[in-house]
Amino acid sequence: MEKWQGWRKIRYEAELDPDFPREIASIPGGEKILTCIQCGTCSGMCPLAPYMDYTPRQIIAMIRAGFRSEVLSSYTTWLCASCYACTVECPKEIKLTDIMYAAKRLAIRTGVYPKKFPIPILASEFFKSVESTGRNSEGRLILRLFMRTNPFKLFNQSRLGLNLLRRGRFSLKRESIKQTGELKSILKVLEREHMVKAKDELVPESKVRP
């Protein structure tokens, strides 16, 4: 079994985090997660479900039960390629893709994402590039991803790199917008704003119940 496929863990109820479902439900439209009927349509639709450590349906059940650390450190949320197949099929209109995003952001914010796993590293490198220049430079992004995960794997990619280069499809040029100052002042305003509310900002449980 691959390391990232994980396994089920048993938890004592006292170790669960009862605020976790409300944290996730605090994203716009997120309260619908509390109406999940566990039908499993999301897992059936998900093309990545066979590779996940917990299926999408399990993730919803775990969020609702308060399995905070398991959800946030799972590979499932990062394997979600955001194809929205679950979101369009859910009979209870739960925006599961957005919930996966919320879990990713919470995992990055609290530093519990699976370390050395390339997907969160790709996301954070992409983010850094856009923060500083307003654009992503594809060639540089790929190089930095390999440098931070496994530089030796870069050799396996040399054939692809050369093929792209020969066809004018690969460049290490640093892409940038002209008005970087303008963009920085926009992003600065939102520096401390989060879509997933912090625990002390959560509305009382009675008001979230649908």
Next chain:
Amino acid sequence: MTYLYFPGCSLKSTGRAYEESVLEVSRALSMPLTELEDWNCCGATAYMSISELKAFALSARNFALAERQAGNGEVDMVVPCAACYLGLNKAKRYLNEHPEIRSKVDEALHAAGLEYKGSIRLRHPLDVFVNDIGLKNIAELAVKPLEGMRVACYYGCQILRPYADFDDAHEPTTMEKLMQALGAETVDWPLKTRCCGGSLIGTVPEVGLRLSYILLKEAKRRGADVLATACPLCQFNLECYQDKMKDMFGENIGLPVVYFTQLMGKAFGLPDNRLGLQRVFVPLVSPKRAKAEVGGVHVSE
């Protein structure tokens, strides 16, 4: 009505052929596209995994710039990249539907002296070509119809999910109609909106490669000569990794994967090098010759 073109990062690098063919085909259809000046990242998938509000603000800056560039008239932003199309579309909807998000993003835009009025319409070129220009006008331009070419139309995930703005989310047919109007045959296959794996092919190749391989294998089994895509990441995954798939699954696929706009340009009789067809890994074989050749060896026209 103004059409402003939003390229995004891929159409300037790995997906250059998409940009080249979209612009060339638009010119041929007498609807030249002007690029949005100083556009920034749409805030798609990878960025949204870190900060969603900032992703919406990135999109909002693009909207504000587009409104400014277009003056007071209506603006249609034409977005060929599926991830940008969805990223911008999602931001637009969240800004419209959630006042608390709108006020925060507006405040951030004001800090930079920008304003988003809310008049932007987001359009995929597939939608613009078929619904604004019309199949009849397109068919009239097809001087070299794609006769005998069997096309598997692949929409990928993000053009019609979760927002099915111009076609059905489960069984879209816009691209099929377009290809048929150009003289091609279309292949009936059930995976046309199934995910290609996105960036997983780079991050977790064991998984990403298999997802893309499933699509190619099925398209080939159903008799496709070529697979047409509408997304730069799908095109990259499905075409550039075919040699890696051969290493992993022991099957040489050799199926050309091109943008639907490249096939349009081909039918319009435009030269290959203006459509970016010199940039493909698996050459597009002209169908009549392909039948004579065994094993689909490349024959250039």
